[in-house]
Amino acid sequence: MIHPERLYNYLSQQGVDFYTGVPDSLLKDFLKYVQDHSTAEKNIITANEGLAVALASGYHFKTGKLPLVYLQNSGLGNIINPLTSLADKEMYSVPMLLLIGWRGRPGTTDEPQHKKMGRITIPLLDVLEVPHHFMDGDESFSFESIDKAISLALAEQKPVALIVPDGIFEKYEGAIKEDEYKLVREDVIGRIIAKLNGNEVVICTTGKSGREFYEANIAANNKIRKYLLSVGAMGHANHIALGVKGQSDKKVIMLDGDGALLMHMGSLPVIAHHAATNYIHVVINNGSHESVGGQPTEGFFADCCGIAKASGYKKIIRITNETELEEWLNDSLASSETQFVEIRTSRQSRSDLGRPTGSPVDWKNDFISALKNDQ
Numbered sequence: 001m002i003h004p005e006r007l008y009n010y011l012s013q014q015g016v017d018f019y020t021g022v023p024d025s026l027l028k029d030f031l032k033y034v035q036d037h038s039t040a041e042k043n044i045i046t047a048n049e050g051l052a053v054a055l056a057s058g059y060h061f062k063t064g065k066l067p068l069v070y071l072q073n074s075g076l077g078n079i080i081n082p083l084t085s086l087a088d089k090e091m092y093s094v095p096m097l098l099l100i101g102w103r104g105r106p107g108t109t110d111e112p113q114h115k116k117m118g119r120i121t122i123p124l125l126d127v128l129e130v131p132h133h134f135m136d137g138d139e140s141f142s143f144e145s146i147d148k149a150i151s152l153a154l155a156e157q158k159p160v161a162l163i164v165p166d167g168i169f170e171k172y173e174g175a176i177k178e179d180e181y182k183l184v185r186e187d188v189i190g191r192i193i194a195k196l197n198g199n200e201v202v203i204c205t206t207g208k209s210g211r212e213f214y215e216a217n218i219a220a221n222n223k224i225r226k227y228l229l230s231v232g233a234m235g236h237a238n239h240i241a242l243g244v245k246g247q248s249d250k251k252v253i254m255l256d257g258d259g260a261l262l263m264h265m266g267s268l269p270v271i272a273h274h275a276a277t278n279y280i281h282v283v284i285n286n287g288s289h290e291s292v293g294g295q296p297t298e299g300f301f302a303d304c305c306g307i308a309k310a311s312g313y314k315k316i317i318r319i320t321n322e323t324e325l326e327e328w329l330n331d332s333l334a335s336s337e338t339q340f341v342e343i344r345t346s347r348q349s350r351s352d353l354g355r356p357t358g359s360p361v362d363w364k365n366d367f368i369s370a371l372k373n374d375q
Contacts (some may be wrong), residue, residue, distance in 0.1 A: 001137045003170045004033035010143055011068065014150055016097065018059050019043040021052040021070035022263075026101030026166050028293030031070060032174035035295055045295055047262040048235070049075035053082040053159075057094045066153060070099040072292070073121045074114065074232065083128055087159050095153040097146075098130070098161040105165055112360050113206075113232030125161055132161040137168040179346035180300065181320055185209060185284050186350065188325065188343055189255065190216040192282070193223060195329045199374070200251045202227040203241040205260045206234045207291040208349050209284055213255060214356045226370040229356055229363060235263035238281060242271050250374075251278040251336070258285040258299030265307065272312030272338070279338045281313070286345045294347055308340035315339040 007030055011017070019038060023031050023045065034043050046052040049071045056067035071079070079098075087094040104110045104118020125132050131152055133145035145162060153160040189212050196202075202224050204210035210229040217224050228244075230237035238261075241254040252275075261267075261283050271281060287300040305316045315337045319325050328341065356363070 001170045002139050004030040004172045018067045020055045022049050023289045023292045023295040024072035024101035025292040029169040029172040033172050036175050049078040050082045053079050056096045068097040072101045074117050089158040093157040095157050096159045102163050102165050134163045181344045183345040184348050185345045186212040189213050193220050198223045202253045204229050204255045205237040205257050228367045235260045238267050254281045256283045259289050259297045268311035275338050277336050282341045284343050286347045288347050290347050304342045313340040317341045319343040
């Protein structure tokens with residue numbers, strides 16, 4: 001296996017000292033090391049992967065050096081446009097390394113949202129004409145792949161990918177940072193369920209919040225029947241909720257996260273404009289990409305409520321403590337007003353948190369049936 005320090009030092013020796021991207025669980029031990037040993041200017045976590053390609057391009061224009069962009073293979077969907085119309089050799093010809101976590105690799109067991117992208121990752125890179133090399137737990141082999149990728153990227157002035165399967169890095173815990181806020185996301189979700197009457201529609205963003213909702217709802221005897229867990233398509237669940245809402249008077253509760261919100265922040269004015277009533281947009285903000293390793297987002301830096309207000313939401317609520325949470329649960333959750341509610345929480349979650357059973361198509365069919373039965 002590869003120790004993150006060894007890889008970090010090796011890349012530095014090759015002149016690679018600028019990192020940007022969106023974290024991935026397969027890369028988390030290495031990225032935690034990068035987080036602890038790079039300056040804020042040398043490791044920038046972007047809102048989405050496409051922006052990381054643009055940032056890396058700007059860095060190269062300024063310095064002439066080779067940047068590294070890290071991402072999960074699901075993020076390939078977000079970088080197709082800047083890869084083909086910015087970094088491509090037929091455009092601005094920008095050399096960069098793409099360090100890609102290979103979720104859903106054929107022959108392995110993974111979550112349903114990763115199966116398709118895992119299967120098409122290599123063919124997709126071929127279609128994009130992005131050369132690729134593989135890494136594995138053998139350090140010599142992996143460093144040789146890195147050398148080849150760097151040489152090709154510089155020689156041909158174009159992006160080259162390094163494909164990273166699961167389990168190749170030694171464990172790195174990283175610096176432990178104290179939580180700023182005391183509220184716990186799972187507890188918040190359970191208390192929201194307890195206050196709902198059971199007739200609401202609930203849409204959950206990708207990540208641990210959906211898994212926590214699933215278990216909390218079971219514990220509440222499946223009180224919420226009309227719900228959908230968006231286990232993929234990060235940043236798009238709030239528009240699934242908007243599409244479900246339509247022009248009906250049914251109340252929709254959208255359980256969003258800070259990473260997902262920041263990834264596609266342009267969603268906010270569209271929601272504010274078209275969700276006239278009974279749309280409660282709850283952003284549970286723990287300031288981190290907690291489900292893939294806990295790397296920070298800009299969630300606590302950004303004024304999410306101010307952004308929502310500027311986007312057109314009429315009712316804005318920020319919750320940072322127990323008193324504010326209880327007041328909102330008792331006074332505003334039942335309101336028919338469209339709301340943007342930011343709830344700042346700790347990064348805490350259970351190590352034994354389960355995953356929903358069944359398949360996404362089953363969840364969809366159950367959701368559709370529940371909606372129809374309510375008409």
